[in-house]
Amino acid sequence: MAEMNQKGCPPNVVTFNMLISFLCRRGLVEPAMEVLDQIPKCxxxxxxxxxxxILHAFCxxxxxxxxxxxxELMVSRGCYPDIVSYNTLLTALCRGGEVDAAVELLHQLKGKGCTPVLISYNTVIDGLTKAGKTEEALELLNEMVTKGLQPDIITYSTISSGLCREDRIEEAIRAFCKVQEMGxxxxxxxxxxxxxxLCKRRETHNAIDLFAYMVSNGCMPNESTYTILIEGLAYEGLVKEARELLAELCSRGVVSKSLINKGAIRLLDETTDT
Incomplete structure (x- = not known):
């Protein structure tokens, strides 16, 4: 920075910001703090x-x-956190299992001069469902709709995952239908x-029907899709069918052979047909 001054090209805030970001990406938070303190002096x-x-690095x-x-330091220096700052905190709180604190912070944002955006709600909804608090997640979904925010595919995917984990498959299917109704x-x-x-309920036949519907509607299955179906077949005792499906998918290069070692698929080598 001193060299820039000597050459008649004094650094501006953009220069400092680039340096701070560079240092933080490499985990050098303390040097980044020192650079931050130098900005007013220049x-x-x-x-x-x-x-x-720096906030992101701490999180x-x-x-x-x-x-x-x-x-608090930001506020004391007259730089009020923006929605990016608060979304960073919300994400960190949810990942750290402090979901209640994230909900409280979300509800405080308006008073802090920030309006929550879709990603703010999606982050907390995701945290709630993973914490087994799907009912609270549904309440938050209703709240965001009331406030004029339109849920997106991420919102409904998160809610559906939470509902299915709690064996509330009918409600998850209703959410699925709602997505389609919204276009x-x-x-x-x-x-x-x-x-x-569906597979957890041992309704693999329905899961296969949904899989066919998925493909016919132009949604490309991924490796997780095939894992779910193969494991569903295996858990229902349809080991031969599961082996055949896995072998076919591997031969076609649809899934990697490493899939064989994942989760319940190991049952295909350990279970015998009855």
Whole structure:
């Protein structure tokens, strides 16, 4: 920076922000903090792009106490966190299992001068479903709709996955139908959630029907789709059919051979036909 000044090209806030981002991507948070402190001394004013990489680094390192304190530091210096800052915190809280704190923060955003956006709600809804709090996730879904936010395929895929984990397959199917009514094409994640729910109920025949519907509607299955179906067949005792499907998919290069070693598919080598 000193060399830039000597050459008559003083750094501006964009220059500092680039350096801070570079340091944070490499985990050098303390040097990034030092650069942040240098910005006002060079006659520049830090902005949210100066602070957010450091906040993200604290969250990535699971140092939530430092992250929260850093937000307070931002405010004390007159730089108010933006929605990116708060979405970073929401993501970190949910990943750390602090879902209740994430819900509380989401509801506080309006008072902090920020309006939650779709990704804010999707993040917390995902955290709630993974914590087994699908009912609260559904309440949050209703809240976002009331506030005029349109759920997307990610929202419904997350909700459906949560419902299927709780064996609420009928509700998950209703969510699936809602997506189609809205003119949104279901993706593989949403199909896989329903397929898994059906297979867990030992309704593999229905899962196969849904799989056929998935393909006919132009949604490309992925490796997880095939894993679910093969495991579903194996758990229902249809080991021969499961082996045949896996062998065919491997020969066609649709799935990798490493799939054989994943999860319940190991049963194909361990279980004998009855």
């Amino acid at each position: 006659g520049c004013t830090p902005n949210s792009l100066s602070y957010n990489p 990535k390192q699971k140092e939530m106490d430092r992250a929260m304190a850093f937000v 949104i094409r279901p993706n593989a994640v949403l199909y896989n959630a329903i397929l898994l729910g």
